Amino acid sequence: MPLGLLKYGLSRDYPVSEDIPATPALKPSYDVVIIGGGGHGLSCAHHLAKYHGITSVAVLEKGYLAGGNTARNTTTIRSNYITPQGIAFYKEGVALFETLSQELDFNVMFSQRGQLTLAHSEATLRSFHARAEMGKHLGTRTEVVDQKAVQELVPSLNMDYGGALEILGGLWHADGGTARHDAVAWGYAAQASRRGVEIHQRTEVQGFEIAGDRVQAVKTNRGRIACGQVLIATGGMNYDVALMAGVELPIRCYPLQAMVTQPLKPWLNTLVSSVSLHTYLVQSSRGEVVIGGGSDPYQLYSTRSTLDMKEHLAEGAVHLFPFLQGVRLLRQWAGITDMTPDNSPIMGASPLDNLWLDCGWGTWGFKATPVAGKRMAETIASGRVPDILKPFALERFETFQLLNEMGATAASH
Amino acid sequence: MKIMTCPMNGPRNIDEFQSFGPVRDELDPEQTADADWSRHLFRAENRKGVVVEWWRHVPSNYFFLAERDLVSNEIIRTFDASQRSGQS
Numbered sequence: 001m002p003l004g005l006l007k008y009g010l011s012r013d014y015p016v017s018e019d020i021p022a023t024p025a026l027k028p029s030y031d032v033v034i035i036g037g038g039g040h041g042l043s044c045a046h047h048l049a050k051y052h053g054i055t056s057v058a059v060l061e062k063g064y065l066a067g068g069n070t071a072r073n074t075t076t077i078r079s080n081y082i083t084p085q086g087i088a089f090y091k092e093g094v095a096l097f098e099t100l101s102q103e104l105d106f107n108v109m110f111s112q113r114g115q116l117t118l119a120h121s122e123a124t125l126r127s128f129h130a131r132a133e134m135g136k137h138l139g140t141r142t143e144v145v146d147q148k149a150v151q152e153l154v155p156s157l158n159m160d161y162g163g164a165l166e167i168l169g170g171l172w173h174a175d176g177g178t179a180r181h182d183a184v185a186w187g188y189a190a191q192a193s194r195r196g197v198e199i200h201q202r203t204e205v206q207g208f209e210i211a212g213d214r215v216q217a218v219k220t221n222r223g224r225i226a227c228g229q230v231l232i233a234t235g236g237m238n239y240d241v242a243l244m245a246g247v248e249l250p251i252r253c254y255p256l257q258a259m260v261t262q263p264l265k266p267w268l269n270t271l272v273s274s275v276s277l278h279t280y281l282v283q284s285s286r287g288e289v290v291i292g293g294g295s296d297p298y299q300l301y302s303t304r305s306t307l308d309m310k311e312h313l314a315e316g317a318v319h320l321f322p323f324l325q326g327v328r329l330l331r332q333w334a335g336i337t338d339m340t341p342d343n344s345p346i347m348g349a350s351p352l353d354n355l356w357l358d359c360g361w362g363t364w365g366f367k368a369t370p371v372a373g374k375r376m377a378e379t380i381a382s383g384r385v386p387d388i389l390k391p392f393a394l395e396r397f398e399t400f401q402l403l404n405e406m407g408a409t410a411a412s413h
Numbered sequence: 414m415k416i417m418t419c420p421m422n423g424p425r426n427i428d429e430f431q432s433f434g435p436v437r438d439e440l441d442p443e444q445t446a447d448a449d450w451s452r453h454l455f456r457a458e459n460r461k462g463v464v465v466e467w468w469r470h471v472p473s474n475y476f477f478l479a480e481r482d483l484v485s486n487e488i489i490r491t492f493d494a495s496q497r498s499g500q501s
């Protein structure tokens with residue numbers, strides 16, 4: 001071994017940097033307690049510390065950092081939704097991803113290669129026209145493309161599967177892309193820790209102390225913490241955690257399943273999804289084909305997978321790309337998704353004065369990690385909900401002002 | 414595949430069935446305020462524990478009730494809607 005290398009390796013000055021410090025002792029109180037150390041909670045912590053100078057912040061994570069849906073999602077980032085409120089919000093989310101690696105000084109491998117959603121029926125094509133027009137109006141890159149353009153975008157697609165599910169056209173969303181999910185969470189965690197935010201892993205919130213309209217403290221397996229403001233960002237456990245504070249959210253939990261194949265040489269440049277087949281595919285930077293995302297057909301608090309769902313996803317994938325038939329699956333998994341009645345999130349105030357909600361992210365929340373964190377931090381710091389978040393208030397269910405995104409969330413996430 | 418026992422057709426593969434979600438109390442349209450309608454429509458039972466749900470055996474279009482654990486996914490029992498206690 002070259003002597004220089006050995007000397008360097010044994011040197012005290014060897015540049016080891018610790019991105020995320022080990023869990024410290026709990027303090028008796030913090031200005032802000034964030035429940036849930038997934039992407040959303042960590043993003044909020046980063047924005048509080050960097051842009052609002054609030055650093056007395058504890059992120060409480062019952063397991064390991066970002067081991068919930070942040071670790072399980074298929075990383076689709078897009079803004080081709082249906083409602084103007086939804087599109088405006090997700091558009092800001094996509095824009096934040098474009099500069100996220102610089103913001104975090106950490107490569108999140110954002111790859112904006114466009115998303116193609118396929119129509120196998122006239123009805124789907126009609127709905128694509130409506131989405132494209134709304135998207136264009138709000139300044140996103142979304143357009144309807146014909147069969148020929150679909151073939152040019154993805155030459156390996158099987159266009160005609162015996163007639164019935166022939167591909168008639170598509171919705172091409174040039175703003176769509178993917179990013180490395182773990183890197184997003186780690187980047188936010190590292191930045192937040194550097195500014196004094198404490199990240200407490202294996203710290204589970206088990207209850208709340210409430211007096212009048214305020215949360216006085218949260219009760220955890222490591223003790224009681226008094227708090228100024230509290231944010232709930234617990235992914236699949238949002239219903240359960242909010243209920244501990246006496247807040248019953250309009251959420252039902254369903255497992256969502258996905259899987260990846262063995263690595264193949266790069267062949268698929270875009271994200272591809274099919275409304276009729278309920279399947280979408282994307283090739284990761286490692287060459288693996290990520291196939292998602294099937295929701296179980298009934299409520300369940302479980303991350304178990306089922307052979308039926310995996311078969312369904314495989315069938316859709318082979319239908320679109322028949323040459324995948326011999327390819328082996330490498331991994332498969334599920335996450336618990338917190339589904340709202342209108343497939344839009346719940347962000348903003350709760351019935352308690354100092355308890356804030358970043359919930360109802362269901363099958364679609366990874367793409368909103370930067371924007372939800374930014375806007376929730378603004379909300380917590382100022383005590384006021386910014387206009388862009390107002391449509392997502394919990395009260396919309398009482399005033400019947402739902403934001404129906406069902407048609408834009410069923411085929412891809 | 415998971416098996417569900419249909420009160421009419423006996424044990425069948427779960428993919429022959431469709432879930433219609435937890436049973437909700439019926440409301441009297443004359444007496445119901447907006448807030449209660451909102452609750453009725455949008456807040457389904459989602460607690461970790463046992464729920465009573467509507468299910469349909471799709472090929473025979475038979476609706477029935479099932480008690481199922483939302484955490485373990487155990488189907489505790491299935492029964493005809495006429496046997497629901499306290500209900501006609």
Ligand SMILES: Cc1cc2nc3c(=O)[nH]c(=O)nc-3n(C[C@H](O)[C@H](O)[C@H](O)COP(=O)(O)OP(=O)(O)OC[C@H]3O[C@@H](n4cnc5c(N)ncnc54)[C@H](O)[C@@H]3O)c2cc1C
Nearest residue numbers: 036038040062068069070073074076205235335365366367
């Ligand atoms: C299979 C699958 C595919 C998906 N694909 C996409 C996609 O392509 N694009 C997209 O935009 N979205 C997708 N999603 C949705 C997305 O993953 C989530 O909406 C998003 O990651 C939510 O982030 P979060 O930080 O709010 O929640 P999470 O990442 O789940 O973090 C919440 C954290 O809270 C912790 N927690 C829970 N209870 C407690 C407690 N009592 N005390 C302390 N901590 C607690 C959990 O351990 C967890 O780490 C997908 C989801 C799944 C499951």
